[in-house]
Amino acid sequence: MEELKINTIQDALTEFGVSDNTLSSEEKGHLDEQGYVIFEDLIDRDWLEEMRNKFEELIEKEKGGTEFVFGTENGVRRLSDLINKGEVWDRVWTHPKILAAAYHVIGREFKMNSINARDALPGEGHQKLHADWRARQADETYTGINTLWLLDDYLLNNGATRLVPGTHRFTGAVKDYIEDPMAPHPNEIIPELKAGAVIVYNWHLWHGGTQNRTQLK
Ligand SMILES: O=C(O)CCC(=O)C(=O)O
Numbered sequence: 001m002e003e004l005k006i007n008t009i010q011d012a013l014t015e016f017g018v019s020d021n022t023l024s025s026e027e028k029g030h031l032d033e034q035g036y037v038i039f040e041d042l043i044d045r046d047w048l049e050e051m052r053n054k055f056e057e058l059i060e061k062e063k064g065g066t067e068f069v070f071g072t073e074n075g076v077r078r079l080s081d082l083i084n085k086g087e088v089w090d091r092v093w094t095h096p097k098i099l100a101a102a103y104h105v106i107g108r109e110f111k112m113n114s115i116n117a118r119d120a121l122p123g124e125g126h127q128k129l130h131a132d133w134r135a136r137q138a139d140e141t142y143t144g145i146n147t148l149w150l151l152d153d154y155l156l157n158n159g160a161t162r163l164v165p166g167t168h169r170f171t172g173a174v175k176d177y178i179e180d181p182m183a184p185h186p187n188e189i190i191p192e193l194k195a196g197a198v199i200v201y202n203w204h205l206w207h208g209g210t211q212n213r214t215q216l217k
Contacts, residue, residue, distance in 0.1 A: 009109045013099055022100035031101060035168030036201035039097055043149065043196040050088045052151050055117055058085055065117075075124025076209075082115035089115050098147055101200045105142050113144070119152075120159035122215040127208035128174075128181035129164065129188075135173035136204050142168070148199040154192055159212030161199070162188040168202035181208075 006012050023037075031037045043051070058079050059065045065079045072078070082089040092098070093112045102110050132146050154160035164185050167174075174181055190210060191199065201207065 009103065013103060016094055016099050017096040018100045018103070022096050023104060027101075028104055031104060031200065031202065034165040035205035036163055036165070036199055037101065038191060038193065038197060038199050040193065040197045042095070042097065042198040045196075047088070047091065048151065048196050051149070054086050054088050055079065055119075055151060058082075058117075073118075073124075075121045077117075077119040077121065079117040080114065082117060083112065092147070092149060095198075098145075098198070098200060101147075102145050105145050105202055107141070110144070117151075118209065120209055120212040122212050124212060125159040125209045126182065126211040129162070129178070129185060129206045129208045130174060130181065131167075131206055132203040135176075136171050138171045140171075142202055142204065144203040145200055146203045147201075150193055150195050150197045150199075152195050154190070154197070155214075156190055156192060157213040159210055159214075160190050160192075161207055162190050162210050163199075163201065164188050164206040167206040168204040170204075174206055 004015070006015060023031075027037045027039075059077050062079065065077045079085070083093070092115055133144055136142075148161055152158070162185070164187050166187075170177065178185065185206070193199075
């Protein structure tokens, strides 16, 4: 068998099927300008079903689920370290679109950090606007992305994520710009999407879970 030689990030990307055309120029532009890009129907029906089943199986096994950064979040089912909890998640971080987006934003070698899951139950889930990395300095280049894999539809009232387009370009922290990070932001959007979509965002982009207002009286 021929030995696989991977010496550079380019070798690794090629091995995973990434080419210059994996992202369209519109997709790259959106990521650059708005700080995020949406891939609709990235997860096919069988894979979606498999991920949903695995999620429920793990929640059952872990008695409701916890998450390592925050511990627990009230009324939210969370799982962490999914990379070590089933082959179904391997396709998440090896997907060519995701790797291409990571390389486009970071522009050099990078590594996978973690795969976690989050599901806000009715009445819960509202988070502060936050970035997923420390405040960026003026001379600092972008260092990472995060991705949201939709196992359920994103609706305006079911706890979908709010994003504030363009904020990845700001230096400093969210608190340097707004007084109340829990409050609605005038520029925030909640993308309404079907399960199976994936949102990729620069990890400096301000975002946060919203309250799941379904089944509330
Ligand atoms: O689930 C979401 O809507 C976003 C979660 C998030 O940003 C976080 O937990 O840090």
